[in-house]
Amino acid sequence: MTDMPEAPGLTLRSVQTDDQPFLDALYRSTRDDLLGSHVDPALVATLIAMQQMVHENGQRKAYPQARRELILRDGEALGRIVTDSDPLRGMRVVDIALLPRARGRGHGGAILRRLQREAAALQVPLRLSVAKGNAGARRLYLALGFEVEEAGDAADQMVWRARGRA
Incomplete structure (x- = not known):
């Protein structure tokens, strides 16, 4: 487990196979676009499960060594947070998601500051992407010193570099 001094009680630990029910609930909680629809709830649950499988398989294929x-x-x-580190490309936040009740409480910021310290120590940039419609995450990333590196139609690629490094 990794402790974060600026956020007492906040820790990270490797995902284990028995965490799957939590991961399923977490993914569902990020799909307001489908959960708020007037479609048959059973169909929505099936769609979310399929999208979660595609999402996770895509991450594992693109970032096989990710934490x-x-x-x-x-x-x-x-x-949950998924991060990847490559000596040439630097560090990447592949995915980060918090339950709705945990958002806006400083947890994401504490984790990102920890990753910024890691990236600075390795002298590499820290990258992530943010969906165009995710204004809260975008505000957080900008406040932490991330800059838009490449604007996209659905999401922007952002980068943070320690001053005088990376």
């Missing part, structure tokens, strides 16, 4: 960790607060699972 997959749960975000815990005093031992309670609040979210």
Whole structure:
């Protein structure tokens, strides 16, 4: 487990096979676009499960060496983060998700500051992408010093570099 001094009680630990029910619930909680629809709930559940499988398989294929960790607060699972590190390309936040009740409480910022310290120590950039419609995450990333590196139609690629490094 990794502790974060600026956020007492907040830790990361590797995802384990018995975490799957939490990961399923977490993914569902990020799909407001489908959960709020007036479509048959059974069909929505099937669509979400299929999209989750495609999402996770895509991440594993694109980033086979990525760290997959749960975000815990005093031992309670609040979210998940997937990060990848490559000596040439630097570090990447592949995915980060928090339960709705954990958002806006500083957990994401604490984790990203920890990753910024890691990237600075390795003298590499830290990259992530943010969906165009995710204004809250975009505000957080900009406040932490990330800059848009490449604008896209659906998402922007952002980068953070330690001053005088990477």
